[in-house]
Amino acid sequence: MADIIQLLPESIANQIAAGEVIQRPASVIKELLENSIDAGSTEIEIILKDSGKSLIQVVDNGKGMSETDARLSFERHATSKIREAADLFKINTMGFRGEALASIASIAHVELKTRTEDKDVGTRIVINGSAIETQEICQTPRGTSIAVKNLFFNVPARRNFLKTDATELSKILEEFKRIALIKPEIFFKVYHNGTELYYLPSSNIRQRVVSIFGKKYNEKLLPVQEETDAFSVQGFVGQADSAKKSRGEQYLFVNERFIKSNYLNHAIRLAYGDLLTKDVHPFYVLNLSIEPSQIDINVHPTKHEIKFQEERIVYNFLNVAIKHALGKYSLRPMIDFEAERQFQHVQSAIGGGSGQQEFSKPRKQEIDKWSSLYDEIKENQLAATDDTIYRSAATEESSLHSSFDKIKSKPFQIHSNYIVHQIKSGFVLIHQCYAHERILYEQYKNCLSEGQGNAQKLLFPITINYTPERYTLLINMVDELNHLGYEIENFGENSIIVHATPAEMDENSTEETLDRFLSSYEENIEFQLGIAENLARSLAKSTSLKKGKRLSEEEMQSIIDKLFACQNPYVNPEGKKAVITYEISEIENLFK
């Protein structure tokens, strides 16, 4: 048989990469701004036309590029930011994959003008869909100007997928804010169709917040400032009475990089406690500084997600920092005493330490010991002997794991939607849908990163016909789905054949499940979660237990066991509470 495997032409490889990195005009803004910042710019101007669909131009006064670098910058994996693999673990630039410019150039008309300090003339390059049209010498100020015109001119599917001008513009401005807020020292100007939208001279974070969100924010901001040897957090949170119904105004940065984390958002929110009603969201702009080697930012190309080595400790730390900021520790001496006592417990339990440090200031070595202690306790069920050992002052919740004691009471279900389960200090109320979503989500995530899901063959394979959009979407992630236990074959002409489904799924509703899954996936696209994350979330959502499902005792017990074996049992993948703890003492109080 003749050889049939061929290497993809570079331009097509770039277009494929672009699918991941550049979803819409807002992604272009993000990449270009990050590059300008990495180049040390102090002034950056953004010029937009038609919500970025016709033009996105970023002009900076950074260090510029030499003629050779200008040409090389459009090559895939061309980056000045990494020289060796070890650099990956100490990244402190915003970009480093070297794929943004190559991707952008493969799906737009791009004009680059750039000049370095030491040269009198600069370089101009015009590149259309990866093909260099012009490269010449030009007159241009020091720095770099990149104009991206007619985005997706050669990818109609993408272009048609874009939302209304108003939506795309607001997405661009959202990306812009995620950068402007954390780089207040940089002077930014933004123009859209000739109108000035932002004019933000160099300032500090507080002033920047006020000039972006309005004067009335000024008196609502509470400063946050907390530091240990291992990490620190700075920024502002809004007073409880300024919280809003929409979730938008929450900005968490790690080492000045915007991230999304439902888990850490929960830590912040929890610090407000009763100060907030259920349906409102507090404002915050916070920057967490952590040793770069303690985190993994390389998880996803758009890098909104991040992995911490010590996620639970970061959670506690943030929670305490916000409580301090909110003045919740006005009873400070007492609380500190309490915290210290508990910290001593922790230290004596790990066999060392002077017990001198405050709870909020563990030293780095302690953090390691401390977190291994958590794990040990979880494993050995040592827990039941004294649960103050691992109850931190910060999270009542972290003790939950271990509060399951030897009392074996039977869980029961109420309203066909909640599981009530007794624990030593009271009881927990579990939301069966959210809990099950969490369990499946972690299971799918683990399966995608390692292992292979179990498949069950269908007796009769089913053929499903989709709209071209859905078909394309599905085909794009067919490898991942098959990894989870599906066996889906591309049948062409917008059709697929399903030969097998993951073992735990109801084979009679394969088509409905896939429909629900695709709808949820589509809804999540705007959050730019990346395939694996979105897939795990959406599939968990579409296959989880539904409200109204009656459960047997074994089923309930299995949910409880699996939930508390999860990395983060407390919330569903979207951050909704999956478990609520009721302390018996609180309940006793209700009867007074």
Ligand code: ADP
């Ligand atoms: P990355 O940022 O991941 O390195 P990019 O494709 O975004 O990859 O950029 C490629 C390279 O082009 C960068 O590493 C940098 O050397 C150069 N570059 C891009 N934009 C600018 C800019 N505005 N000023 C100076 N150099 C730039």
Ligand code: MG
């Ligand atoms: Mg970059």
